[in-house]
Amino acid sequence: MISVQAWSDAQKLWDFQRMGHKPRPCSVAVGLGSHDLGVADTTADLYHRGMFPLVVFTGATSRTTQERMPRGEAEHYRERAVELGVPAGAILVEPHARNTGDNICFSRAILDERRVPVSSVLLVSKPYEERRSYATARKLWPDVEWVCASTSMTLPEYVDSVGDARLVLDMMVGAQQRLMIYPRQGFMIEQEIPDGIKAAYERLRDQGFTSRLAPATSDQA
Known part of the structure; x- marks a missing residue:
């Protein structure tokens, strides 16, 4: 009880964790892997609202997700987003990250490798981890603008x-x-x-x- x-x-x-950012169009989005498929749902909604042309879903598995998402969090997010109408070509999958720092660094590496110009990132997380994710992203990738988003609940x-x-x-x-x-x-x-x-x-x-x-x-x- x-x-x-x-x-x-x-x-x-x-x-306190909710940053209160208003979603706006950004260069790309990064969807942070977790147990919560709502991140993929929210990302898909933001895509359909024209907030970004490309998303990186990032995440391996954790003790919370290894049974529910055996193919990895990022891959399950990708599948969910495609079901919700996001074109497969608008999605990149980063399957190795096991913490928020990895999420940011590995996503940046994929975008750099593909020479995607990035000046702003729409960072999609669980509602109670917006501030934590933002603080990590600002530290590890400080030269872009970060806009936080999560499911409105x-x-x-x-x-x-x-x-x-x-x-x-x-x-x-x-x-x-x-x-x-x-x-x-x-x-x-x-x-x-x-x-x-x-x-x-x-x-x-x-x-x-x-x-x-x-x-x-x-x-x-």
Whole structure:
């Protein structure tokens, strides 16, 4: 049973992670692999709205996705986007990334290899990882403009879509922790984190929402 206080704190983290960017046309899009096929759905919608001509779906598998997406997150995203009407020729697949840093670096390498000119990137992620993804992208590819996008959902709607409230809160706590420790390790730009957000994170952590925390010495972004 998740307490009222825990839900309130989770809502604070959810709201903080949303960057509030308005989607606009960009050179390319990068869809970050995960358990959430909603990233592919949102990417397809943005493509049909004329927001980019080319997308890189990036991601191998993780402990969360190895059974659900055995061909790799990026490949499953590609298949979903094609089902939703995105031309196969408008999609590049990067199948090796296993963390957000890899997502950015490997996607950049593919675009460089194909000599695709990039001045702006529409970065599509899970809703509760917009800020984390943005901070990583700004650090690793600082000379382009980043615009964040994700599925437009409330926290309760997202929990219902995943079907596992504890997992969602665990992942949100993990995302918030990385925002706090990874800048010191050189994986992200520094983000100003209000005291109220830090307190909400600490309460959730202390209540045991810890399965997705990274070791303080982790080298994975």
